[in-house]
Amino acid sequence: MDAPIKVRQLLPRVVRFDPKEIKEALRDVEGFNAKVALVITRSVGTMACAYFFAVIALISLPAAINSGQVIVIVAWIAQTFLQLVLLSIIMVGQTVQSAASDARAAKEFADTETILDRLDVHTAGGIKEVLDAIHALGRPGEGSSTSQSGLAGESS
16 A cells, blocks of 8 residues: 555656756766767656647648648658657656656565565464464473363374
8 A cells, every 4th residue: 555655746747847856867877978978878768858848849830721731730640749749748758657656666675575584484463373382282281281182182
């Protein structure tokens, strides 16, 4: 139940253009090409860039319509609008999916650690108590007499 809340809180940060976050990310990569790629990816992969590309594409729409040629209108839709706008939107979608996947993975890791902790025979609680109770049943004088006689009768 916790993971969706964390993802919802993370999504606004993931899809907006944040120069401070880009600067921090630049410290994590080495090399000129990696830094350029990071800046371009982080900048183009925002909804602000998608809106900007949509405005750029819409500027040329009247000229495409006024041409009266179907091929020009289809080319405008396919080459100008879809390529420009969908590029950023797809990148935003991938970033959102990645953030959601990271949140699920972190939750699953925490759950797995909890399960392993419960299964650890040296940790109080969980299976340790069960194993201690089983061992106590096998020791003379520690378990109840009915449990011991029942176990002795079953093994004969």
